[in-house]
Amino acid sequence: MAFELPALPYDYGTLEPHVDSQTMLIHHTKHHQAYVNNLNAALDKFPELKDLGLVEINKVVGTDKLPGDVATTIRNNGGGHYNHTFFWKVMTNPSNTNGPSGAVKEAIEAAFGSVDEMKAKFNAAAAGRFGSGWAWLGVKEDGSLAITSTPNQDNPLMASLPDSTPMVPILGLDVWEHAYYLKYQNRRPEYIAAWWNVVNWEQVASNFDAAKTGAVLL
């Protein structure tokens, strides 16, 4: 069973004006599709890895469960497929976004002091990731929330990588230039600020609830 490009949960133009429709179209149908294609091609010779499922494949990056000659390809493309699948779902129509509430809000306040302070830390992680990568808000092994950034298509599920902050992601932001260049060019901080307008806090809450039980929702 091959991995497939998931449909976007909304139209390409739904996140306008914060994330433009041309970017969403290219990002989904070209970039994410390429990760899916490359992952499938790499796993063709290793059907037992395919059976692990996408989350588990990400978790075994950096361990000897991945054969040497495909380890990097799986890290890059298995990471890319998970990251983008996760990303589309933590965004929504800007008219839907209300900010965090309930248990996840309490957890944010406990870890960072306030939602604003969490955003400031997240923005710094996103702006400060040099080159390509992602910023993440996630649940650590001890149940607390933390923020980290990862290079390229790595993510905090890849606990065995050196320098990893193992977490179950509940919110993430793509800061590869392809995620924002058509509309924002070099102005990454402007993209980051605008992106908060499309965060799907309901999905973040669901991700949080699952993460607290040790599960990774996908």
Next chain:
Amino acid sequence: MALSMKIQASSLIAGQRRVRPMTGRRAVVIKAALELKAPPYALDALEPHMSKQTLEFHWGKHHRAYVDNMNKQIAGTPLDGKSLEEVVLASWNGGSPTPVFNNAAQVWNHTFFWESMKPNGGGAPTGKLAEAIARDFGSFDKFKEEFKAAGLTQFGSGWAWLNADNSGKLSLSKTPNAVTPVVEGKTPILTVDVWEHAYYIDVQNRRPDYLTTFIEKLINWDVVAERYAAAQK
């Protein structure tokens, strides 16, 4: 005292400093800032192969920001007043780069990149460089294939490089983010930027098309040949 002197250099080499005295003092205090060097052609001169809009952002915003940020970082530190090359090597810090490195190396890399291109570029090298390419890659076509592959397989942001050692032997390499072969003890003679900002306005995700255009239409083989000769001195 002539406190209004300003040295505007029109033919800058990488790392040249602009001397700017502070006003209102009896003794002139010299602060040196490293400059953003303009490409050796107008920003629209590489059209249609690389758009003016790309150059305006890539040189005018990205390259400029690396220069400004580097200058802010080194002001008042022992690196202040050093050449760009010295700042790059010092901040590389033997493989544990300091925060200055990303900016300083990117300043160097981008100047090297602009100078690797010219309007009506591309075509083929001649003379000793052409012979070396045929010898070390099998053929010019094979070189082009492998250079393109290096650019395509640098995952994420980075650069692809053609390097020469002091015996004239050629090699390809690729580096992530700001890393440059200079800190690996190599002598680059050609580079292509594969950060997405280098091509996204013009060809979006189609990095293969960007690389083909760079190879066929933009490379300044005269400059590459000069660098090749210099590497063997």
